[in-house]
Amino acid sequence: MTKATQTVHEPLLRIAKRDGIPFGKKVLVRAVAILLALVVDALFIFFVTGLNPLAVYGVMYQGTFATPVRISWALRDLATLLCVGIALAPAFKMRFWNIGGEGQVLIGGLATALTMVYLGSSLPAPLLFVAMFVASAAAGALWGFIPAWFKSRWNTNETLFTLMMNYVATSIVACMTNIMRGQASSLGTLNKATKAGWFPVLFGQRYTINIIVVLVLTFAMYAYLKYSKHGYEIAVVGESENTARYAGINVRRVMIRTMIISGAICGLCGFLIVAGKDQTISTTSAGGRGFTAIIVAWLAKFNTFYMALISFLLVFLERGASEIASAYSLNEYAADIITGVILFFILGSEFFINYRVVLRGETHKEGK
């Protein structure tokens, strides 16, 4: 009998795990995914509106790049989203599913707003900013600490816990804004007359400080995760709690500490939103960024520079979509659809990075 080189009834497609893939190919897979997503989105735009997709993408491009002001708006939005992403990165690297970014941002923003309103007239500006900073970080840290403490003690499911904490925060914000607004129909701009607690205008914009702070955070978090002892501990705990204990790492302490940091940065983001961007607080101040940032952090594999890229892509889409909305009298929810499609494609493309599909009859040449 001659040696058979092929099986007869092999399934048409099989899936095999990859052992790593060159960097260039990784980039290529993702680029193709985004391209395909844009094609699908173009088809969607065309069939729904009958508009020329290329023209629509042109308008979208305008949404971010038409004027310097628009660029600065995009940078502002990028900074806000990226800030939450940076906050979530250490938690996710520790395999702690912090779905509660939304609530942590809100509660931080609320703490900022309360400080502005109640201490705004009594504290000198520098001290007021310090107080706002401390209050927001502390509030966010508390929101991160609570689920972490229960997880570390009784292994309480953190995904669901942090999710619920979002709504607790929303209720508290609703309650406090209700008190602050008194008889008025809405809260409106805080400290409108005194501008106490507003960031000063830098290079023509109040949110320039937001951008600078987030830029610093991007580098700082990158270094923290990669070069610090804390970052090393986070990586070990995320890989295996058994290994961490073996290495003498106090898992509970690392978990709680990391979630305090994660929550505090989220709270800080609330501070930036209130002091540098909105000058007010409402239940929608976080605007779903706590959830979007999860996707940002995950897709970037916790590398803050990749996170900046992905945040930029999402902000670009969002601004572009609102530009289409006004140009073609559509509505800005188109952004959610376009974003959703792109996310689906990027998420799906990970498969081709981690696995490979073996066609019938194909043997493992690259393995031998």
Place this chain on the structure above:
Amino acid sequence: MSSLIAWILRAIPFGTIIMYGAMGEIVTEKSGNLNLGVPGIMYLGGFAGFASAYYYENLTANPNPVLSVVIALLCALIASTLGGLIYAFLTITLRANQNVTGLALTTFGMGVANFFGVFILNGSSYSAAPLANKAFAAKIPVLSGLGTVGQVVFSYGFLVYAAIVLAIVLFWFLSRTRMGLNLRAVGENPATADAAGINVTRYKYVATLCGAAISGVGGLYYVLDYNQGIWATTEQIEALGWLAVALVIFTTWKPLNAIWGAYLFGMLYWLYQFLPSLMGISVPSYATDLIQMVPYVVTILVLIVVSLRRKKENQPPASLGIAYFREER
């Protein structure tokens, strides 16, 4: 007394919305898939159901109420199943991360419903499908007129009773049937199920799609019954979707608990409006904002208690959130 009745009359329809959402998610999670796209799916179901009923009413000369119910249900089921299909394909076939995919689906579903909703609204602040609403909200004749009991028990649309029946059917399915047993095994330990000859992929797909379909009915019920057939402020669907996810935890993954759990959540949710008058006190409006957190706080407490007691039967399916790859080494 009358405010207690009013409270119940509000709580049960409210509970029904999240009961559908939660039952769908229970089915999905029993297969080991944690689908955080429930809000998005409820959006899809609610929107498709409303849009189809709306167009049917406005484009047909003599619309038939029964037919409008059938059309709305069918469209809602199809739309939410398609939403589930996106999630299923990405997480089961392509093994994408479940949490992230679910959140993306929520964004997507919200976008689709609101974007296309604008075409229906067409510039107005709300549009309605009164015929479908009447059909969906029709009380049980005769029985609903039987005094207080009739009012409290029999004065809801048929989907309220369908939800209870569905919960019982799901209980029976999960605990008494071959497929139910197999499904639970897939969620607990897919490798074992696979070795036993169960087609893990198929079970995960079917459970996720069926779960999405059931969740979608919650959105449909919200728009065409609870919200009086009006497509207007729809932000609440997202909050309801997350509440449904919370309810799943509260039930400890048991469909029968979803019945009373959902109504309890309804009571808790409307606590702020009815409790003060029931106790004859007046509560400032800011306090009512605070009371709204009660269902979530209760869920957190349940979560903590379950983790404290560590009873094996009350834990989430063991492989929840983990993709299955047979040749994993």
Place this chain on the structure above:
Amino acid sequence: MAQTQYAIRLEHVTKTFGGVAANQDISMQIRRGEILSLLGENGSGKTTLMNMIAGIYYPDEGQIYVNDQLADIRSPRDALALGIGMIHQHFKLVDVFTAVENIALGLPKGERFDLRRVRDKARAICEKYQFALDLDQKVYEMSVSQKQTLEIVKVLFRGADILILDEPTAVLTPQETERLFEVMRNMRADGKAVIIITHKLHEVLEISDRVAILRRGCYVGDVLTADATEASLTEMMVGKKVELDIERPEPKDPVRRLAIQNLTVYNAEGIKVLDDVSFDAYGGEILGIAGISGNGQKELLEAIAGLQHAAPGSDVKFFPPEREHQPMELLGKTPRAITEAGVHLSFVPEDRLGMGLVGSMGMTDNMMLKSYDAGHSPLVDRKAPQELAKEIKEELGVVTPDLNTPVSRLSGGNVQKVLVGRELAASPIVLMTAYAVRGLDINTSYTIYRLLNEQKKKGVAVLFVGEDLDVLLQLCDRILVLCGGRVNGILDGRTATKEEVGLRMTNLVKEDAEQ
């Protein structure tokens, strides 16, 4: 040649994982009414080969014939339909299900689903083979041997007439093993084909009719058990006659380093896993710890290392060099506190990638797992670990493309070299190893023995938890036998016999030992 007697015939089967051939061009046959031992060292590809028959893996090349029909086994379901049932080493049971529910899993459609009928049929099987099994017990409440029994009942229930058992005796006591063998003989008498995967030679000789041998993924050949001896099988298994004698220098001035008194440990479920354990360990000797796996070995080492909570009344004292009169209490200290107190305690745990190393990190980052916290800088210093990684790579011959390649991508032997290398580099005073040579090839195993002996000569107190009695008897100075979490005698490694140790590993001898 009468081919009809073959239950399974493999033709040129090859399976590759990530460029490494786990099975290379294997052709073999299995007959009905025989018990075939599939023999090979750990990592020789036995399980992979059987997994292809059971539908877990799909072969890259080659064909499988079942009952002389070309078979396409794409899933366990296909395998079961062909009458092939496999009992995996890691049980495939759903913990929160009862025995009956587990048996009912995946039953083919057609018949009406009725758990009572399943229970009746399962009970009949239990009676036929005399299994003691509570069919309504939840799996998480079962002992290991009960779980295994359930697995066998499950496969028989599905009407399997080709049974594959993957190292079924690894977790069993000799009595349980004997019972299992009886069951296997009954199955053979029933005309079933039975394959047992094992690397224990005496079991091969006792139970099987024929032995097929794999070596490094290749098929070496088969022999009738009647014609085989332990020596001939070993030769086929390892390729060349193995020099079994391991160096064992005489301990030089042993000094007491550890005194363990009344050590009792409860596991997370509240079950007593270590029961009143007392012994001393001396510098300059290797203390072997024998026992059937799961009898407290893991907990013993982890309790000493500060990874397990001990019950009140337990005591572990460490006697520092030069200050032997000032013993130090180790219990109640975290691993970090133990290190900071100057106790050089090295520990090679059983779960290499799940405890001893971080799989996703490279060699360099793994080197600093225990030392990253040294110094006051908030940043980690990667220079020294990198030097150490280079050194270990060269000295122990670790095969890795790069010092930053995730260690989970290295082969089992290289992973162990990285781990042992790091632990030895910490210049230990006490060195504990759990199953240090499990899954390693002969050469690597001997490297490990040599390293342990070097430590012993340096005056290190070595605790060696092992499973291979031959190794324990040839390497260790004293052998402590654990049984049911209790110390069941401490024997002299130079005079003890295999039978003696083996006997003490079972419950039966415990009574004698205590008298």
